[in-house]
Amino acid sequence: MSSTTIPARRGPMAILARTGRMIMPAIVLFWLAMAFFGYWVAPYDPAGIQDADLFEGMSRKFWLGTDYFGRDMLSRIVAGARYTVGISLMATSLAVASGVLLGLAASAIGGFFDAAVSRFLDALISIPSKMFGLVLVAAFGASIPVLVMTLAVIYLPGCYRINRSVAVNVAALDFVAVARARGESTLYIMLREILPNMIGPVLADFGLRFIYVVLLLSSLSFLGLGVQPPQADWGSLVRENMPGLPYGAPAVIMPAIAIASLTIAVNLTIDSVFGRHTREGVR
Amino acid sequence: MEPLIDIRDLRIRARTAEGQDIEIVKGVSFSVRRGEVMGLIGESGSGKTTIALATMGYARYGCRIAGGTIRIGDIAVTSLDEKGLQQLRGQKIAYIAQSAAASFNPSRPIMAQVIESALIHGLMGEAAAREKAISLFRAMAIPQPETIGNRYPHQVSGGQLQRLMAAMALITDPDVVIFDEPTTALDVTTQIEVLKAFKEAIRDRNTTGIYVTHDLAVIAQIADSITVLRHGEVQEIATTSQLISNPRHEYSQKLLAAAEPALRPSPVTDRQARPLLRVSGMSAGYGLTGKDGMPAVPVLRDIDLTIGRGRALGVIGESGCGKSTLARVIAGLTPASRGTVTLDGIDLAPGIAGRSREQLREIQLVFQMADTALNPKVTIDEIIGRPLTFFFGMKGAARDRRVRELLDLTRLPATVQHRFPGDLSGGQKQRVNFARALAAQPKLLLCDEVTSALDTVVAAAILDLMAELRRELGLTTMFISHDLKTIRAICDDIMVLYSGRVVETMPAAALETGRHHPYAGLLLGSVPALRTDWLESTEAASLQVQGVPPALSSGGCAFFPRCTLAEPGRCNTEVPPFRDYPGGIGAACFRLAAE
Amino acid sequence: MNATIGRLLLTRLVAAILTLWFVATVVFVITNLLPGDVAQELLGQSATPEAVAGLRKALGLDLPPWQRYLEWLWKMVQGDAGRSLVNGSPVAALIGSRLGNSLILAGITALVAVPVALVLGITAAVHRGSVYDRVVGAGTVLAVSVPEFLVASAAVLVFAVQLRWVPALSQLGRLETVLDVVRTFALPVLTLTFVIVAQMARMTRAALVDVLSSSYIEMARLKGAGQARIVVWHALPNAIGPIANAIAFSLSFLLGGVIIVETIFNYPGIAKLMVDGVSTRDLPLVQACAMLFCGAYLLLVTMADVAAILANPRLRHR
Numbered sequence A: 001m002s003s004t005t006i007p008a009r010r011g012p013m014a015i016l017a018r019t020g021r022m023i024m025p026a027i028v029l030f031w032l033a034m035a036f037f038g039y040w041v042a043p044y045d046p047a048g049i050q051d052a053d054l055f056e057g058m059s060r061k062f063w064l065g066t067d068y069f070g071r072d073m074l075s076r077i078v079a080g081a082r083y084t085v086g087i088s089l090m091a092t093s094l095a096v097a098s099g100v101l102l103g104l105a106a107s108a109i110g111g112f113f114d115a116a117v118s119r120f121l122d123a124l125i126s127i128p129s130k131m132f133g134l135v136l137v138a139a140f141g142a143s144i145p146v147l148v149m150t151l152a153v154i155y156l157p158g159c160y161r162i163n164r165s166v167a168v169n170v171a172a173l174d175f176v177a178v179a180r181a182r183g184e185s186t187l188y189i190m191l192r193e194i195l196p197n198m199i200g201p202v203l204a205d206f207g208l209r210f211i212y213v214v215l216l217l218s219s220l221s222f223l224g225l226g227v228q229p230p231q232a233d234w235g236s237l238v239r240e241n242m243p244g245l246p247y248g249a250p251a252v253i254m255p256a257i258a259i260a261s262l263t264i265a266v267n268l269t270i271d272s273v274f275g276r277h278t279r280e281g282v283r
Numbered sequence B: 001m002e003p004l005i006d007i008r009d010l011r012i013r014a015r016t017a018e019g020q021d022i023e024i025v026k027g028v029s030f031s032v033r034r035g036e037v038m039g040l041i042g043e044s045g046s047g048k049t050t051i052a053l054a055t056m057g058y059a060r061y062g063c064r065i066a067g068g069t070i071r072i073g074d075i076a077v078t079s080l081d082e083k084g085l086q087q088l089r090g091q092k093i094a095y096i097a098q099s100a101a102a103s104f105n106p107s108r109p110i111m112a113q114v115i116e117s118a119l120i121h122g123l124m125g126e127a128a129a130r131e132k133a134i135s136l137f138r139a140m141a142i143p144q145p146e147t148i149g150n151r152y153p154h155q156v157s158g159g160q161l162q163r164l165m166a167a168m169a170l171i172t173d174p175d176v177v178i179f180d181e182p183t184t185a186l187d188v189t190t191q192i193e194v195l196k197a198f199k200e201a202i203r204d205r206n207t208t209g210i211y212v213t214h215d216l217a218v219i220a221q222i223a224d225s226i227t228v229l230r231h232g233e234v235q236e237i238a239t240t241s242q243l244i245s246n247p248r249h250e251y252s253q254k255l256l257a258a259a260e261p262a263l264r265p266s267p268v269t270d271r272q273a274r275p276l277l278r279v280s281g282m283s284a285g286y287g288l289t290g291k292d293g294m295p296a297v298p299v300l301r302d303i304d305l306t307i308g309r310g311r312a313l314g315v316i317g318e319s320g321c322g323k324s325t326l327a328r329v330i331a332g333l334t335p336a337s338r339g340t341v342t343l344d345g346i347d348l349a350p351g352i353a354g355r356s357r358e359q360l361r362e363i364q365l366v367f368q369m370a371d372t373a374l375n376p377k378v379t380i381d382e383i384i385g386r387p388l389t390f391f392f393g394m395k396g397a398a399r400d401r402r403v404r405e406l407l408d409l410t411r412l413p414a415t416v417q418h419r420f421p422g423d424l425s426g427g428q429k430q431r432v433n434f435a436r437a438l439a440a441q442p443k444l445l446l447c448d449e450v451t452s453a454l455d456t457v458v459a460a461a462i463l464d465l466m467a468e469l470r471r472e473l474g475l476t477t478m479f480i481s482h483d484l485k486t487i488r489a490i491c492d493d494i495m496v497l498y499s500g501r502v503v504e505t506m507p508a509a510a511l512e513t514g515r516h517h518p519y520a521g522l523l524l525g526s527v528p529a530l531r532t533d534w535l536e537s538t539e540a541a542s543l544q545v546q547g548v549p550p551a552l553s554s555g556g557c558a559f560f561p562r563c564t565l566a567e568p569g570r571c572n573t574e575v576p577p578f579r580d581y582p583g584g585i586g587a588a589c590f591r592l593a594a595e
Numbered sequence C: 001m002n003a004t005i006g007r008l009l010l011t012r013l014v015a016a017i018l019t020l021w022f023v024a025t026v027v028f029v030i031t032n033l034l035p036g037d038v039a040q041e042l043l044g045q046s047a048t049p050e051a052v053a054g055l056r057k058a059l060g061l062d063l064p065p066w067q068r069y070l071e072w073l074w075k076m077v078q079g080d081a082g083r084s085l086v087n088g089s090p091v092a093a094l095i096g097s098r099l100g101n102s103l104i105l106a107g108i109t110a111l112v113a114v115p116v117a118l119v120l121g122i123t124a125a126v127h128r129g130s131v132y133d134r135v136v137g138a139g140t141v142l143a144v145s146v147p148e149f150l151v152a153s154a155a156v157l158v159f160a161v162q163l164r165w166v167p168a169l170s171q172l173g174r175l176e177t178v179l180d181v182v183r184t185f186a187l188p189v190l191t192l193t194f195v196i197v198a199q200m201a202r203m204t205r206a207a208l209v210d211v212l213s214s215s216y217i218e219m220a221r222l223k224g225a226g227q228a229r230i231v232v233w234h235a236l237p238n239a240i241g242p243i244a245n246a247i248a249f250s251l252s253f254l255l256g257g258v259i260i261v262e263t264i265f266n267y268p269g270i271a272k273l274m275v276d277g278v279s280t281r282d283l284p285l286v287q288a289c290a291m292l293f294c295g296a297y298l299l300l301v302t303m304a305d306v307a308a309i310l311a312n313p314r315l316r317h318r
């Protein structure tokens, strides 16, 4: 350990690492594109029953096999990106935007406002996320707007906590004191002095939060409590094809792999852009 | 005679955060004879610590020894394996680090850590090791030598921990001891005791050592010869007396000049100049305000001060005594809980919200850490231009012109205007810091430790700039520092703070003469002078009480626990009144009043 | 134990109880904000107004909300969670019949996961930067990024479908031989362990790396201490707090994990009960299960806090 030598970064490992750095963002972009255009680029009608057996394996014709109705899995997954990626993106944006706003305000205003908001949201953190999801769905049902709100509410407290601590750290720096001593307004201090210095951590947190939201949404759908038929996100696809599991049908495993490809790609993209340390301490 | 330590063409490489592989020590060679101490001096980042650690065959995470040889006696350190290195470390060479507080394991009692290396290397039994540790504690003048080892690190003061760490290094009677800035983290009045203890230990044991520091005056007391480093390269190697009397290399000359900053002449010599700032009866602190109107954490009590127009007041005191808080109170960032702040005859509201924009403009603050005082996401143009727009409504070409004038005034190249703070060096950032304050055309400039984070040579240039600005703009300044030499170089009057109270005020000229408050006297006597025999000749160390201070009953003199002149029964029960003495000195001390 | 520690522990305990109360309030408010009328919904559109009114009265829905809240809270405190809206049996009995199963599942998982995670995390931290560390790092990122049901499905595919070592579904039938136990619990435990180990190993590594990069560890190296001594004597005592925190926090992932795992393996535990309750909108059941899960979570988090306080030398030796 002591006279540490760092292994030189050459050879196959390095090439792998370099291509890896390119591939991961590419996968993220691919799924983003599918969220918008998936429905149109799908090879078959995602809802159309094809001339095929149920739970067919992979073939030339149906790259990822068919589902329990004999529909083309590839088309259903590509079309499902709209729900998984779309809902998650909306929910994450909502949670992060409110978290940043509240965190900024708490750090710039401080005092009672800060204490009240912090206490309240910190208490909400002690409801495990899946549990919180179940309770909210039990109460409000599972329409898509409700799902977006539910996911945003669940992740808002964590988002707030991170952003508040980042904002408080920035607000303690001397240049903020200089601006205060000059007589600048709270709004100017929030937007011009503090916010620009939060961009990095906010983006990293956005990525991590997005992963959590995707996983939670998929879990809810998998339990039948998320996106409802006939609409189907990737979690729903796994659920509706579970009967194919004993036959080893790709219809079960492929949507799950789609989820994993998205979350892993986002994860590794964050790592390569922001460094490995961002993750630690994030809830 | 064969040198005991011999370093030849040492090269150390490191991987930066961006993944680049760079050379941080570029072919350094020097040698140290048995029984001598070699000083390594240089600015931060010049590779001092890296070289010192390399002599133990150690490189920090991310660094590696890439070339050269290191010999300790007949051991070739660079070709030892892990086992060999373990046997070398702690037994043949020992290390004393900068921060003792961080270098002791918080979970283990002190004694167990002090004797650890003796036990690891199987040099003696546990009982014998304890015996030896206690005798070392005695030699280091550590109070309560018998029992201090049972305590945990957080239960012991910084100065004592530093000496305990020396005992930890000496327990195995190593051939070589590495001192890595061992007094830098200490207050100057604590530093002197530690230095004395080190020097005695070195002399008594005929220790061979490498002493790393950035402070020429400190190293002059300890080292026999000095290696001057810059950017990982040796600039000059000379004996200590030669280096401080007759440095050959240009960089050494600069270092020497900066170590004893010359007095900058004052533009306003009239002590009776019309007051610009007057603070009276002011108390302040942090936390919620209690029933008695005082904050939960009181920091400053009953502060009175005046600064004459165009004059510079230096505020000195150890860290945590409330210097920065004083500046914040005057600027309105920390509202005073009692007393008044008057600028140009007008009482200012305690908080920013209650002050007019004009009043805010007239007082400007310059902070210590230029790194945190400049918003890294904003261009220099915007940083300096914002006050112009905010206070004077300047825009477009007019503002642009004024920004360039200010850059010129602070001796910054015009090319930095559209850069970001991250692109600038430490000294340049501090100049931008000044330019921003000057943009507001203030009457009063509050400078909080503006040179403390800079390397001495850079700091000297900033002092020149300040003197120039005072001369050209007639600025009134309050200059806060923990370093007496800096204050003396630039200030007309000096105010000494101790534990939140003013204990003495004096004209700068009275520093060397006159009778002082016991704390001020201790402070003056503790600042190392740039001559090799200063440590032997100073009496400062005997000016303070050692050991566990008696409890301070509320209301007494704050300095009572450390004061050798203290009069128990009086000093610890009444607050000494502030009186005037000959030579323009004012002080709060019963003893001084009685004489 | 000294006064400061006592006071801190008491503060934690009070905070945990207050939080639980807050959570209970949130759960109550959410489940009573229902847009529709529970009574109407239960009886269907064809029910007569009298019948609906009768049921409303029976459910206490005619009372003002705060009164219902107080009553509900008081009953909860006493352990009375009301009756199921679906089959009318007491919720407490329903939960009681399932709780043991879930606890066994969680217990076995913890027994397997904690040692594995600690070994992985500690060895990775000690060999920081090595190939081993990077493999563990990459593996754990992958594991925390995939949904539990992918792990579960993959496990079923491999061990039940391909290899036929274990049955795909857990049915707590006969547990007579050790083999029965293993066959029943293997896949659920494997799935849960997979997810939790990754989380716990990452946090343990981070905690230990933090300690290992401190100055006193460097000092120990410079005193000539060997690797084993540095890790065991110097580093671990200072990492106990953070590691306990990592364990407790990761175990709280179990709470989410069991929801998926019990569903996918059809395991008769409490999470399955709750999911069924949500599907049928059996609110008293959902409320009670939610409180149980939140209580468990708070218990874990509080235990982590307590461990951190007890392990802090600055607090222990005043």
Ligand SMILES: Nc1ncnc2c1ncn2[C@@H]1O[C@H](COP(=O)(O)OP(=O)(O)O)[C@@H](O)[C@H]1O
Pocket: B286, B287, B297, B299, B317, B318, B319, B320, B321, B322, B323, B324, B325, B326
């Ligand atoms: N924001 C704060 N809240 C509470 N205490 C503070 C705060 N800032 C400073 N202090 C305390 O006030 C005392 C004086 O601090 P400061 O004025 O920064 O001293 P100096 O500048 O002389 O080092 C210290 O004990 C410090 O810990």
Ligand code: SF4
Pocket: B517, B518, B519, B557, B558, B559, B560, B561, B563, B564, B565, B566, B567, B571, B576, B588, B589, B590, B591, B592
């Ligand atoms: S008042 Fe007493 S204790 Fe205070 S400095 Fe003077 S002699 Fe010392």
Ligand SMILES: [Mg+2]
Pocket: B323, B324, B448, B449
């Ligand atoms: Mg200060």
